[in-house]
Amino acid sequence: MPESTRTSSTARVASLPDVGNWCAVSLLGQGRWSQVYRARPREAAADAPADYAIKLAAPVIDEDIDTARRLLMREALLAQAVSHKHLTSVLSSRLNQSPYYLVMPYLEGSTLEQLLKRHGMIATPLALWIARQTAEAAAALHRHGWLHGDIKPSNLFIADEGHVILLDLGLARSFGDGQIGPWPLAGTLAYLPPEAYASIVDLQPASDVYALGVTLYRMLTGRLPFEVRQPAELAEAHLHDTPPDPRQFHPRLAVPVVQLVSAMLAKRPHRRPSMEALIRELNRLEILTFPRRNAA
Known part of the structure; x- marks a missing residue:
């Protein structure tokens, strides 16, 4: 299913x-x-x-309809430019006159956010599998000069057979056209990288790695690296604080997994692995835990 918080069921409305x-x-x-x-x-x-899902521009504030339309236009543009098995696809669109909408395939399954709310934590082999599929989708965007900009559990759709689709390309930003600029404070604060709070730092693929690191941390521990709620406190934590060791909440977590999460959450972007290197390491860890995934 495309982006937007999915209801617990396909609830009928009046x-x-x-x-x-x-x-x-x-x-x-x-x-x-x-x-x-x-x-x-x-x-x-x-x-x-x-068998279809319609994503309709319907902002909470009516005056934001132009912004909602631009987000749909960006999503349609990227879906056309970057085709990948783990990225959301757009079958058709209507963006030149109201109502503005995208047409997408309807998918059976749940968002990762729903699974986390239901189960608290995700078994390590499954968490690595989900993270690796997400990294492959993000790497495809990066190869075409785009950042996703909003990787988080509610934007990861898990089909019933385990196939992951990265949703919501509306906040994606181009970094391949020479117009690199500071990251706008857009997206979900709990998953934004430290550089999102520093206006002098430019967009870069490592920012998506950090957001995926926060997501993986939550899958493995059942909680966010920083549990504070106030925006100023959250910004301070992302900029300066070290997340608790994941083994405080998951004592049997393997050391290589802990090391990978720590690298993904490095404060300085250049210290994080590239998305391609991340895929290789996730693949290696998947192989090590594959028997456990089959048993899960």
Whole structure:
């Protein structure tokens, strides 16, 4: 399913909007900028499968509709430019007139955020598998000169068979056109890298590595590296504090896994592994834990 917080079920709503040539059958989720509906083509029979997801520009504040439309435009652009098995795909779009929306495949499964809320922690072999698939998606973006900019559990969709899709390309930023600039304070604060809070630091692929490191830390421990809630305190923690050793919350965690998480969460971007190096290390650790993954 595309980005936006997915509801616990495909909950029916009293009044579903008309979305172009699509018939919305249920609300899947909503966020600050959009709503996502399960849908079927309007000309299809009422009992035909609803195999599509419509991401509709529907900002919380009506005046933000232009921003919501630009986010959809960026997502459509990237989906066209970067095709990868672990990236969200866009089948078609309507962005030149209201209502603005994207059409995507409907996926069966859950977001990682839902799984974490349900289970607290993810078994190490499965966590490494999820992280490696996410890293492959991010590496594909990086090869085309783009940062994802908002890697977090609610933007990782886990299909029923374990296949991971990285969602929500609306906050992606280009770093390959010579127009590199400071990171805007956009995204989810708990997953933003230290350089997001320092206006003199430019965008770079290592920023996505940090966000994935926070995500992996949470999968392995059931908590965030920094549990403070106030934005100023969170910024201070990301800039200067060392996260608790993951083994405080998961004592049997293997040393190489702890070392990898620590490297991903390095304060200085150049000390983090590249996304390609991260994929190789995650692959190595996956092989070591593969029998345990099959048993999970």
